[in-house]
Amino acid sequence: MKILVIGGGGREHAIAWRLKQSPGVSEVIASPGNPGIAQLGRCLPAPATAAGFADLAQTERVDLTVVGPEAPLVAGVVDEFRARSLKIVGPTRAAAQLEGSKIFAKQFFSRAGIPTARSVETGSAEQALDTIKRFTLPVVIKADGLAAGKGVIIAHTTDEAKRAVETLGPLLVIEEFLEGEEVSFIGISNGREVLPLEASQDHKRVGDGDTGPNTGGMGAYCDGRILTAEQTGIVMDRVMNPAVARMAAEGMPFTGFLYAGLMMTPDGPKVLEFNVRLGDPETQALMHRLEGGFVEALQFAAGGERVRLQWKQDPSVCVVLAAQGYPAKPRLGDPINGIEQAEAVCAVVFHAGTKLSSDRLVTAGGRVLGITASGRTLRTAIENAYSAAAKVHFDGLHFRRDIGANGLKRW
Ligand code: AMP
Numbered sequence: 001m002k003i004l005v006i007g008g009g010g011r012e013h014a015i016a017w018r019l020k021q022s023p024g025v026s027e028v029i030a031s032p033g034n035p036g037i038a039q040l041g042r043c044l045p046a047p048a049t050a051a052g053f054a055d056l057a058q059t060e061r062v063d064l065t066v067v068g069p070e071a072p073l074v075a076g077v078v079d080e081f082r083a084r085s086l087k088i089v090g091p092t093r094a095a096a097q098l099e100g101s102k103i104f105a106k107q108f109f110s111r112a113g114i115p116t117a118r119s120v121e122t123g124s125a126e127q128a129l130d131t132i133k134r135f136t137l138p139v140v141i142k143a144d145g146l147a148a149g150k151g152v153i154i155a156h157t158t159d160e161a162k163r164a165v166e167t168l169g170p171l172l173v174i175e176e177f178l179e180g181e182e183v184s185f186i187g188i189s190n191g192r193e194v195l196p197l198e199a200s201q202d203h204k205r206v207g208d209g210d211t212g213p214n215t216g217g218m219g220a221y222c223d224g225r226i227l228t229a230e231q232t233g234i235v236m237d238r239v240m241n242p243a244v245a246r247m248a249a250e251g252m253p254f255t256g257f258l259y260a261g262l263m264m265t266p267d268g269p270k271v272l273e274f275n276v277r278l279g280d281p282e283t284q285a286l287m288h289r290l291e292g293g294f295v296e297a298l299q300f301a302a303g304g305e306r307v308r309l310q311w312k313q314d315p316s317v318c319v320v321l322a323a324q325g326y327p328a329k330p331r332l333g334d335p336i337n338g339i340e341q342a343e344a345v346c347a348v349v350f351h352a353g354t355k356l357s358s359d360r361l362v363t364a365g366g367r368v369l370g371i372t373a374s375g376r377t378l379r380t381a382i383e384n385a386y387s388a389a390a391k392v393h394f395d396g397l398h399f400r401r402d403i404g405a406n407g408l409k410r411w
């Protein structure tokens with residue numbers, strides 16, 4: 001089977017890496033891919049349109065396409081493929097609104113009875129400021145559209161709230177601040193049923209101990225103990241199954257990866273957001289830990305039979321190495337060294353923001369590499385990832401030192 005991966009970040013490198021080792025996969029290609037993926041298969045420039053991707057899949061005689069990022073999904077790449085009877089994993093443009101618009105998502109949670117934070121939508125700055133007065137601080141302020149994880153501000157003072165409204169614009173969701181353990185819960189659906197992946201945890205803030213601005217994610221870990229079997233059952237019953245059932249009932253069956261960002265509150269899980277794709281960097285940790293069944297799960301989402309995923313016992317950890325200035329304004333073009341040495345420490349180095357510039361690997365994005373390792377215990381997995389990370393160097397490199405530490409505290 002020949003598989004096309006759309007995208008070119010760390011998540012797509014991890015998907016391609018897992019696929020490349022899967023029985024029955026003869027070739028993996030990517031568009032646009034990145035220098036890490038290029039070591040596994042051909043990378044082709046990304047076309048500008050959904051039709052361009054479908055042309056590419058036809059020319060290359062691809063058997064199945066997997067979409068990594070949300071942008072092509074929101075642009076309707078799945079609709080285009082289906083119109084040409086090409087197999088693809090991802091939601092249609094209509095279903096992708098679950099991520100594309102926070103307002104759509106909040107209204108959907110309400111229609112589907114999915115537990116979430118109490119919230120109010122606003123359409124003008126005046127209304128937003130008025131609404132904020134009715135919430136206790138801290139209050140959470142979210143921009144409506146896609147913002148790569150950076151459209152959310154938690155305001156602790158009225159002044160911070162005012163500035164957030166100025167920064168994010170008038171189309172907002174204002175919501176109550178929830179406390180609890182944050183969990184990334186991802187399922188894969190064929191439009192009728194959902195197959196859960198293992199739960200993982202992301203680290204969204206740039207600094208140790210969850211300080212500083214939000215990022216796309218500074219690291220993740222996957223450990224079978226993040227949720228108990230009972231909690232997983234509750235998430236399936238209250239969140240995943242109702243979401244898929246309601247989307248189908250509303251004429252927008254959800255196919256592909258459904259990612260619920262959950263807060264595990266004393267009242268049970270509440271959904272902070274839905275994403276319509278795999279998480280980044282959660283996928284790097286998930287793919288490292290996944291043992292078997294991935295290709296079959298993709299086929300299930302593209303219209304096939306329900307399958308079982310097999311997971312390794314060993315927890316996995318992904319530490320993101322970020323560029324100078326990330327998340328505000330990452331500096332690009334810094335030469336990268338030490339990847340081979342890092343891999344020699346029993347880690348996989350997933351490329352996220354790298355490129356080749358006259359044969360030198362240089363930084364080309366905010367999140368540069370995802371150093372991913374496992375271990376018999378979570379502590380060993382963390383140690384392995386950090387020993388490998390220590391081998392990599394580029395100017396201005398920064399990373400969090402506490403990826404997975406939350407798990408060590410809990411168990
Ligand atoms: P979102 O893009 O909605 O997932 O928000 C990004 C991050 O902001 C989340 O991962 C949480 O850490 C935080 N966040 C969002 N909504 C809330 C909320 N209602 N209460 C507390 N934290 C939140």
Ligand code: GLY
Nearest residue numbers: 202217279280281
């Ligand atoms: N890691 C968060 C996300 O992929 O949205």
